[in-house]
Amino acid sequence: MTALVGDIGGTNARFALWRGQQIESVRVLPTVDYPRPEDAIRAYLQGVGLAVDALQAVCLACAGPVSGDEFAFTNNHWRLSRKAFCQGLGLSNLLLINDFTAMALGMTRLREGELIEVCPGQSETGAARLVIGPGTGLGVATLLPLKDGGWRALPGEGGHVCLPIGSAREAALWTRLHDKLGHVNAEAILSGGGLLELYRTSCALDNEAVKLTSPAEVTAAALNGDAYAAAVLEQFCVWLGRIAGDNVLTTGARGGVYIAGGIIPRFVEFFRRSGFSQSFRDKGNMSRYFDNIPVWVVTAKYPGLEGAGVALQQLLEGRHSGD
CATH class of the missing domain: 3.40.367.20 (Hexokinase; domain 1)
Known part of the structure; x- marks a missing residue:
């Protein structure tokens, strides 16, 4: 499976590919440079040489309470509709979680010296x-x-x-x-x-x-x-x-x-x-x-991305990771 994971804060959006239960190809994009999260994701995929249709799933860790179809990011100008996002990128699997849900799950992936x-x-x-x-x-x-x-x-x-x-x-x-x-x-x-x-x-x-x-x-x-x-x-x-x-x-x-x-x-x-x-x-x-x-x-450099990957993996395995 090739999935995209994102850790989106007020200033920066961090993206990576999730393959083999590991993150790879990490990039950090300033949120101010893109009008929508979809635009930032397309720029990221172009930068790593991957087509949108190569993705099987996306998990985004977002600052703010996550519920319903519409999501407004707490500390930046982005807004997201789950339905429109999936239609725009041709996705069937989108998981949105709170950014500190991802951060917490990232603690389960810490390595020696972190x-x-x-x-x-x-x-x-x-x-x-x-x-x-x-x-x-x-x-x-x-x-x-x-x-x-x-x-x-x-x-x-x-x-x-x-x-x-x-x-x-x-x-x-x-x-x-x-x-x-x-x-x-x-x-x-x-x-x-x-x-x-x-x-x-x-x-x-x-x-x-x-x-x-x-x-x-x-x-x-x-x-x-x-x-x-x-x-x-x-x-x-x-x-x-x-x-x-x-x-x-x-x-x-x-x-x-x-x-x-x-x-x-x-x-x-x-x-x-x-x-x-x-x-x-x-x-x-x-x-x-x-x-x-x-x-x-x-x-650790990217615990939020690691945690987003864990959340996605738990969802695919039918285990609950939090909202």
């Missing part, structure tokens, strides 16, 4: 695992082990839960964010754009001049010894710990936590030294609940 330990621990047998990752947005999913040795991914929109407040400074930052944004969700801070928003809000709170103009500049300044930028990045890590800990308590994810997405791997050593671990377990009388829960940063 995890960096942040918090030591031991995965509890049979327990759920949490997958969370700041990128263009904040993705959250739960991975459940099945009795037959397989896995089921539970999609959700955990990036849109309310941003928690755990200190007086966080309350002051939240107040300014609320004045500007109204509802303050976790993604408002725990994302690429959110890091810049956190920097600007911090500057306004502290009467500091705004000198940095992109998330990359904030990160680079922090890593190069800028004390103020480092404090902002530290707050980012602390807030990620609070959200991850809340999700562990909600889902019972004592099997471990995977920190995925494109942001944290850029400053892993800073992250490991940050207040993430303390805020992760700072839950009052439930703090001991976290004593043996491992946390890892995922450094």
